[in-house]
Amino acid sequence: MEMQEIPDVDPQETQEWLDALDSVIRHEGAERAQYLLEQLVEKARRNGAYLPFSATTAYCNTILAGQEERSPGDHEIEDRIRAYVRWNAMAMVVRANKHTNVGGHIASFASAATLYDVGYNHFWRAPSDNFGGDMVFVQGHSAPGVYARAFLLGRLSQEQMDNFRQEVDGKGLSSYPHPWLMPDFWQFPTVSMGLGPLMAIYQARFMRYLRDREIIQPQGRKVWAFMGDGEMDEPESLGAISLAGREKLDNLVFVINCNLQRLDGPVRGNSKIIQELESNFRGAGWNVIKVIWGGYWDTLFARDTKGLLMKRLEECVDGEFQTFKSKDGAYVRKHFFGKYPELLELVSTMSDDDIWRLNRGGHDPHKVYAAYAAAMKHSGQPTVILAKTIKGYGMGEAGESQNITHQQKKMGTSSIKTFRDRFNVPVPDEQLEEVPYLKFEEGSPELTYMRERRAALGGYLPARRQKAAPLEVPPLSAFDALLKATGEGREMSTTMAFVRILTTLVRDKKIGKFVVPIVPDESRTFGMEGMFRQLGIYSHVGQLYTPQDAEQLMFYKEDKKGQILEEGINEAGAMSSWIAAATSYSTHGIPMIPFYIYYSMFGFQRIGDLAWAAGDMRARGFLLGGTAGRTTLNGEGLQHEDGHSHLQAATIPNCISYDPTYAYELAVIVQDGMRRMYQEQEDVYYYITVMNENYEHPAMPAGAEASILKGMYLLREGKAKKGAPKVQLLGSGTILREVIAGAELLEKEYGVSADIWSVTSFNELRRNGLDVQRWNMLHPEQPPRLSHIEECLKDRGGPVIAATDYMKLFADQVRAFIPGRKFFALGTDGFGRSDTREKLRGFFEVNRHYVTVAALKSLADEELVPQSTVAAAIVKYGIDPEKPNPTTV
Ligand SMILES: Cc1ncc(C[n+]2csc(CCOP(=O)(O)OP(=O)(O)O)c2C)c(N)n1
Ligand SMILES: [Mg+2]
Numbered sequence: 001m002e003m004q005e006i007p008d009v010d011p012q013e014t015q016e017w018l019d020a021l022d023s024v025i026r027h028e029g030a031e032r033a034q035y036l037l038e039q040l041v042e043k044a045r046r047n048g049a050y051l052p053f054s055a056t057t058a059y060c061n062t063i064l065a066g067q068e069e070r071s072p073g074d075h076e077i078e079d080r081i082r083a084y085v086r087w088n089a090m091a092m093v094v095r096a097n098k099h100t101n102v103g104g105h106i107a108s109f110a111s112a113a114t115l116y117d118v119g120y121n122h123f124w125r126a127p128s129d130n131f132g133g134d135m136v137f138v139q140g141h142s143a144p145g146v147y148a149r150a151f152l153l154g155r156l157s158q159e160q161m162d163n164f165r166q167e168v169d170g171k172g173l174s175s176y177p178h179p180w181l182m183p184d185f186w187q188f189p190t191v192s193m194g195l196g197p198l199m200a201i202y203q204a205r206f207m208r209y210l211r212d213r214e215i216i217q218p219q220g221r222k223v224w225a226f227m228g229d230g231e232m233d234e235p236e237s238l239g240a241i242s243l244a245g246r247e248k249l250d251n252l253v254f255v256i257n258c259n260l261q262r263l264d265g266p267v268r269g270n271s272k273i274i275q276e277l278e279s280n281f282r283g284a285g286w287n288v289i290k291v292i293w294g295g296y297w298d299t300l301f302a303r304d305t306k307g308l309l310m311k312r313l314e315e316c317v318d319g320e321f322q323t324f325k326s327k328d329g330a331y332v333r334k335h336f337f338g339k340y341p342e343l344l345e346l347v348s349t350m351s352d353d354d355i356w357r358l359n360r361g362g363h364d365p366h367k368v369y370a371a372y373a374a375a376m377k378h379s380g381q382p383t384v385i386l387a388k389t390i391k392g393y394g395m396g397e398a399g400e401s402q403n404i405t406h407q408q409k410k411m412g413t414s415s416i417k418t419f420r421d422r423f424n425v426p427v428p429d430e431q432l433e434e435v436p437y438l439k440f441e442e443g444s445p446e447l448t449y450m451r452e453r454r455a456a457l458g459g460y461l462p463a464r465r466q467k468a469a470p471l472e473v474p475p476l477s478a479f480d481a482l483l484k485a486t487g488e489g490r491e492m493s494t495t496m497a498f499v500r501i502l503t504t505l506v507r508d509k510k511i512g513k514f515v516v517p518i519v520p521d522e523s524r525t526f527g528m529e530g531m532f533r534q535l536g537i538y539s540h541v542g543q544l545y546t547p548q549d550a551e552q553l554m555f556y557k558e559d560k561k562g563q564i565l566e567e568g569i570n571e572a573g574a575m576s577s578w579i580a581a582a583t584s585y586s587t588h589g590i591p592m593i594p595f596y597i598y599y600s601m602f603g604f605q606r607i608g609d610l611a612w613a614a615g616d617m618r619a620r621g622f623l624l625g626g627t628a629g630r631t632t633l634n635g636e637g638l639q640h641e642d643g644h645s646h647l648q649a650a651t652i653p654n655c656i657s658y659d660p661t662y663a664y665e666l667a668v669i670v671q672d673g674m675r676r677m678y679q680e681q682e683d684v685y686y687y688i689t690v691m692n693e694n695y696e697h698p699a700m701p702a703g704a705e706a707s708i709l710k711g712m713y714l715l716r717e718g719k720a721k722k723g724a725p726k727v728q729l730l731g732s733g734t735i736l737r738e739v740i741a742g743a744e745l746l747e748k749e750y751g752v753s754a755d756i757w758s759v760t761s762f763n764e765l766r767r768n769g770l771d772v773q774r775w776n777m778l779h780p781e782q783p784p785r786l787s788h789i790e791e792c793l794k795d796r797g798g799p800v801i802a803a804t805d806y807m808k809l810f811a812d813q814v815r816a817f818i819p820g821r822k823f824f825a826l827g828t829d830g831f832g833r834s835d836t837r838e839k840l841r842g843f844f845e846v847n848r849h850y851v852t853v854a855a856l857k858s859l860a861d862e863e864l865v866p867q868s869t870v871a872a873a874i875v876k877y878g879i880d881p882e883k884p885n886p887t888t889v
Contacts, residue, residue, distance in 0.1 A: 055279030059272065059313050061361060062289045065298040068370035073121055077449045078365060081152070082117045083423035084438045084446070086110065086394060088148035090411070090419060091435040092164045092173075097409045102165035104175070107392035107405040108228065109145035111259040111362070115226065115387055116145055118368045121450075123376065124224065126459035127589070132216060135587060136461060137200045137225035139257065140176040140191025141406075146462065147173055150185075151437065153450055155460060158437060179464055179586075180616045187464045187587065189616040190227075192609050194234025197254065199576045199613070200225030201240045203587065204252035204382070206580035209538055212560050215513070216588055222376070224253045229273045230262025238280060240573055244382045245285025247540055252382040253375045254281075257362065259391035260318045263406045269319030274386045287381040289371045292388045294359030300346060308342050325390050326401035329356035362387030394422045468585040471593075471678040472510045476705070479504060479667035483700045486663070491694040495526050495626055497663035498690045501670050502528075502595055506535060506563065511593065511678075516581045518565040518596040520574040526597055526626050526690075530554050536562030571598060575607045575614075582619035582685060591678050593621065600625025600689055601640050604648035615652045618683035622673060628659075628689035629805030630828035631840035632734045641832025641840075643806045649687040650763045650813075657687040658761045659732040659804065660708075664700035665760050666690070668708045693734045693837065710788040711764035716743070718753030725752050725864040726798030727855045732759040735805045735826075735846050742803075742851030750856060750869065755796050762804070762813050765789045769817035789817045799824065799858035803846050822858045826850055830886035844886050849877035 008014055025033045045051055086109075093104035109116075119136070127133030138146055147164065150156045156173070163172035167181060174181040176191035188203075190196035204223040210216040231237055244252055258274050260266055267273045274290060281288050293301070300309060316336070324332045329352030337343040337355075347355055361367045368387065375383040392399035392408065398415035399405035411419070416432050425438055440447040454460055476483070482497055506512045523529050536559030543558040565581075567574040574596055580587075581594035603625050604611050611623075627633040630643030649657035656673070660666045666688065673686045707713035715736075718726060727746065731739030736758055743754035759765065769787040776784045786794065793800065799822035802811035808827035815823045828844040841847035853873050859865045874881060 055282040056275045057278065057290070058310060059275065059292060060290070060301070060310065061292055061367065063291075063367075063370050063374060065295075065301070068366065069373040071118070071122065071366060071369035073369075073453075074449060075365065077446055078117065078121060081121075081440075081446050081450060082113055082365075083425050084152060084440065085117065085145060085148045086113050086423055087419070087425045087427070088151055088161070088437050089113075089144040090395075090416075091437055092144050092147060092161045093409050094411055094416070094435050095162060096164045096166070100166065102175075103407075104144060104165060104409045105141040105406065106144070106408055106411070107395060107399050108139065108141035108257075108259075109143075109148075110393045110395055111389040111391045112139065112142050112226070112257045113145055113393070114363050114365050114368050115255055115257060115389075116142065116149070118365055118372055119224065120149060120461065121453045122369065123372050123457075124461055125221075125457045126454070126461050126463060127465065128458040131458055132219055132221050132588060133458065134221055134461075135187065135200075135203055135223045137188045137190050137196045137223070137227075138177050138186075138462065139196070139226040139228055139231075140189075140193075141228070142226065143174075143176050150460070150462075152440060152447070153454070153460065161437060177462075178616055179618055182464075183466055183618065184464055185462050187462060187583075187617075189613045192613060193228070193231040194236030195610060195613050197225055197227050197231070197234075197237040198240050198572060199579055199610075200254070201244045201249070201252065201382075202573060202576035203580045204244065204249045205247060206577060206584070207251055207588075208247070208249065208540060209565070210584070210588060210590070210592075212538070212540060213513070213563070214561075215590060215592075220251075222251050222253055224255065226255050226257065228262065229256055229258040229260065229267045229277070232256065232273070232277060233262075233267070236572060240576070241281060241284040241286065241382075243573065245281075248285075248380050249382045250379045253372075254286075254382070254384040256384060256386050257389055258386055259362075259389045260322050261391040261401070261403070261406065265403045266319050266322050268317075269322075270317050272318050274388060277384070277386055281384045285381060287375075287378045287383040289374055289383060289385045290388075291361035291364075291367050291371045291385060293361050293367075294364030295366055296358045300358070303346060306342070308340055309346065312336065312339060312343060322401050324401075329353055332356065332358075360388045360390060362389035363393060394419050396422070465586045465589060467681050468589045468591050470681060471514065471591055471674075473671070473674040473679045474505070474508055474511070476668060476671045478508070479671060482663040482667040482697075485699040486697045489696070491696055492663070493692045493694050494660060494663065494666055494690040495692050496694075497666050497697070498597070498624060498670075498688075499527055499530075500663075501667060503531070503534075505593070506531075513563070514591065514593050515563070516565060516577075516592050516594040517563065518567065518574050518578050518581070518594055520567050520571050520598050520602070521569045522598060522626065523564075523566065525599070528597070531564055533557050535564050537564045537566045538562035571602045571606045572610060574598065575610045578621060578623070579610065579614050579617060579619055582614065582621035583617050585620060585681070586618070591620070591681075593674065593678060595622045595624060597624035597626050597690075599640060599642075600628035600645045601642040603642075603687075604645050605642070608648060611648075611652060611655070614685060615654050618654070619685050620677040620681075620683065621685050622670065623685065623687045625687060625689040627692050629691055629693075629733055629735070630832050631837055631844055631846065632691045632693050632805055634837045634840055635834050636832075637834035638831045643828040643832065644810075645687070646689065646763060646806050646810050650766070654684045655687050656684050656761075657689075657763045659689045659806070660760050661731075661733055661736040661758055662700075663697045664704075665708050665758070668700070668705050669760065672705075672709050689733060691734050695734075695737060707788075707792075708758075708760050709764075710768065711761040712757050712759040712789060712792055714755060714792070715758040716740070716756040718743070718747065718755045720747045720751055720753035725859050726796070727752055727754050727859065728757065728793055728796055728798055728800045729754050729851065729855065730757045730759045730800060730802035730811065731851075732762065732804045732811075733806075735803045735841075738841060738846060738848045739803050739851055741848035742855065745848060745852045746855055750852075750865070750873075752855065752859065752865075753798075754855065757792065759802070759804075759811075762802075762810050765817070766813040769814060773816070787817050789814055793818060793821075798864075799855065799862065801851060801855045801858060802826065803851050803854075804828075805846065822862060824854045824858050826854055828886075830889070849873075849879060853877065853879065 392405035539558040585591035803826035
C-alpha cells in the first residue's frame with residue numbers, strides 16, 4: 001500500500017508522535033531526529049512491517065532558511081552585474097538574428113543566470129601557478145551568458161559578440177562550447193546532451209586517480225557540471241552516477257537547472273522532475289541539495305503551521321507549475337492558493353504583484369550561494385544541486401515559461417522593453433530597437449568588483465591551456481625487438497606486439513608513469529592480464545580482500561597507486577576516462593598517454609559521439625581497436641566482427657587511423673604518434689586496429705618508416721619474367737597476407753607479375769590525396785603535385801587490386817588517385833557471422849583466390865589475358881559464380 005492510501009485512524013496519536021519529533025529536532029537537532037527515525041523504521045521492518053523505500057524528501061529546500069551560509073558579496077553590485085550579463089546575453093542573440101538566421105538561445109541562460117553568476121563571483125577558481133583550477137562544464141545552450149560576462153570583463157570585443165555564430169571569417173564566437181573552435185576559451189564540449197554529465201564524472205574520477213598516483217597534489221579542486229533537466233533523460237546523463245557515488249567523488253558537483261522545460265514542452269508535465277532526480281541521485285549515493293523556493297517563500301512557509309502549503313506544493317505537478325509562471329499573480333492566487341480557503345487566507349494581505357514575486361530557488365542568489373557553499377564543504381559524496389528555475393526568465397510574453405521558448409531567438413521591441421524594465425538596465429527607449437550592448441565604465445564599482453572577484457579566485461574563466469611541457473618520447477630503437485623478424489615458426493599477433501610496446505613504454509624511466517592503460521573488462525581478451533600485477537588496477541581504496549588468485553604470479557591486484565583503469569563492461573565510461581587522460585595536458589598541465597584498448601566493434605559504433613567530442617576537445621592519445629577485422633575475429637559472429645570502424649574513424653578530422661599488418665609497422669606508428677602528440681603537441685589522436693591472428697612477422701625493410709606513416713610502402717616487387725602482365729596489389733591488416741598469397745598464385749600459375757604494397761592507412765592516403773587534389777585545383781598554372789599513392793604507383797604499371805578486412809568503401813577511397821587505371825576493391829560488406837577465418841574469407845570474397853580472380857579479371861578487361869583464363873580460375877578455385885552476394889545473406 002502506498003503511503004498516501006493509508007488512512008489516519010487516530011489523528012491525536014499522530015500529532016503526539018509529530019510533537020515528540022518536533023521536540024527532538026528543537027532540542028537535540030535534526031541529526032538526532034534522523035537517527036531515531038531510522039531506528040524506528042529499522043525496527044518496524046524487522047518486525048515484518050512493509051515499509052516501501054522512499055528516496056525523496058519533501059518538496060522544499062534541503063537547506064533550511066535559518067541554516068544557510070550567507071554570501072559575503074555585495075548584493076546590489078552583483079544584482080547589477082547579473083542584469084547586465086542577462087541583457088548582453090539576450091542582445092547578442094537578438095542582434096545576430098536581425099541580419100542573419102544563425103539562431104541562438106535566450107531562454108536557457110535566462111533561467112540559469114544566477115547559477116552561473118554566483119559560481120563566477122564566489123566559487124570557481126582558475127588555474128594559477130600554485131593551484132590546478134576547477135573545471136566547469138557549461139551547459140551548451142547557456143554559452144551566450146558566458147560570452148556576455150567575458151565581454152563585460154573586456155575578454156571579448158563587441159565585434160566578436162556581434163559575430164556570435166558567425167565563425168567562418170574569424171573573430172566569431174562559436175554557438176556552443178567547442179575547444180576546437182575557441183581553443184583558449186572553452187574546455188569541454190557539452191552540447192551533445194548527456195556527454196557533459198558523463199565526461200564530468202570521469203574527469204572527477206581521473207583527477208582522483210592522478211592524485212592517488214601522486215602525479216598531482218591534493219588541492220581540493222572541483223569539477224562543476226551544469227546540465228538541463230531535459231538533458232537528464234539521456235541515458236548517458238545518469239548512466240555513471242552510481243560510479244560517482246560508489247567512488248565517493250566529493251570533488252564533483254552537478255548543478256541541474258530544473259526549469260521544468262526542454263525543447264518541445266515540459267520535462268515531466270505529469271510529475272516532478274526534481275523529486276524524480278532526487279531519488280535517482282540519493283539512490284546512487286549522492287548528496288542532494290534541492291534549491292526549490294526562493295527567499296520570498298520563507299515567511300509563507302513559517303506561517304504554514306498545518307503543512308497545507310506544503311501539501312498544495314506536493315500535489316501540483318510540473319505542468320501546473322509551468323502554467324502558473326506563464327500567467328500572472330492573479331492567476332496563481334486563483335488556481336494555486338485558491339484551491340484551499342486557508343491558503344487564500346495565507347496570501348490575503350499580499351498583492352498580485354507580491355504573489356508573482358514569490359520566486360524560485362534557482363533565481364535567488366542567497367539560496368544558490370548557500371547550496372554552493374554546502375557543496376564545497378561536503379565530503380565523502382558527490383553533490384547534486386537541483387535548482388528550480390523558470391525557462392525564459394524575464395522574457396515576459398516573448399517566452400517566459402512558454403512551450404515555444406527554447407527556440408526563441410528574436411524578441412519584439414515591446415518584449416525587450418519589458419526585459420529592460422524587469423532588470424532595470426539603462427537602455428533608453430529610442431535605443432531599444434538596436435539592442436545595444438551594455439558595459440560598465442572603467443573604474444566603475446561593478447567592473448572593479450568583477451575583476452577583484454576573479455583575481456581573488458585566481459583569474460578568468462573559462463580559459464583553456466593549449467600546451468604543456470613536452471615529454472621526452474623514446475626513439476624508435478626502444479622497440480628494436482619488434483623491428484626484427486620474429487623468425488621461422490615464431491608467430492604472434494599485432495595485439496601481442498602492442499602489449500610488448502605498451503610494456504616497453506610503461507618501463508620507460510622518463511615517461512612510463514604517464515602511460516594510462518584503459519580496458520573495459522577485456523584485459524584477458526588482449527593478453528594484458530600480466531599487467532595487473534605489474535602495474536596494478538587503480539582503486540581508490542586499494543584492495544580490501546585477498547584476491548582469489550593471490551597465489552599466482554599475475555594475480556588480480558587492485559591498488560590505490562594502480563596504473564591501469566579497468567572500467568568494467570562500460571565502453572562509454574572507459575572512453576570518458578580516456579578523454580580525461582587525453583586532455584590532461586590541458587586540464588592538469590600534465591600530458592598523460594592513454595592507451596584504450598577495446599573490441600573494435602564496441603568503439604566508434606558504440607561511443608561514436610564521445611569520439612567526436614574527443615576530437616573537439618583536442619584529445620591526444622591512442623585508441624586500439626582490438627580483435628579487429630570482419631573475418632579475423634572469426635568465431636564471434638555478427639555483433640562482434642567489425643568491418644567498418646576505420647570508416648567511422650575517417651569521419652573525425654583529427655583522428656589518424658592505421659590498419660597495420662606487422663609488428664614493426666605498429667612500432668613505427670606508435671612511436672611517431674607519441675612524437676607528434678607529446679613532443680610536437682599536435683592536437684590529433686590515433687586509432688589503430690590490432691588483430692588476434694598469429695603469423696610470422698618479417699623485419700622492417702630499410703628506410704620504410706616514412707612511407708609506413710604516409711600510408712603505403714612497397715613490400716615486395718613482382719618476380720615474374722620480363723614482359724609478363726603486371727598488377728599492383730594493395731592490402732592492409734591481416735588481409736595483406738591473403739594478398740601476398742594471391743601474388744604467389746598469380747606469379748606461379750598465371751605468369752603475372754604482382755607488386756605487393758602494404759597499405760597501413762587507406763584513410764591517410766585519401767586525406768593526402770584530397771589535399772593534393774585540392775591544391776592542384778587552386779593552383780592551375782603550377783606544376784601539379786602528386787599524392788603519396790600517385791608517387792608510389794606512377795612508375796608501376798597494371799591494374800590495381802586492393803583488399804582489406806573492411807567494407808569495400810575503405811579501400812575504394814583511393815580510387816580517385818589512381819586515375820585512368822583499372823581499380824578493383826575487395827572488402828567485407830555485409831553482416832558478419834561466426835565461422836573459421838578461412839570460411840569467412842571465402843564467404844566475404846577477400847581470400848587469395850578472390851585476389852587472384854579480381855586481378856585476372858582486371859587484366860582481362862584490359863585485354864592482357866583472355867576472359868577464359870578468369871573463368872578457368874573461378875572453376876579451379878571452386879568458386880560458385882551464382883553464390884549470393886554476401887551483403888544479401
Ligand atoms: C544529443 C542531443 N539531442 C538533442 C539535442 C537538441 N537539444 C538541444 S537543447 C534541447 C532541450 C534542452 O532542454 P534542457 O536540457 O532542459 O535544457 P534547458 O534549455 O531547458 O536548460 C534539445 C532537445 C542536443 N543538443 N543533443
Ligand atoms: Mg530544461
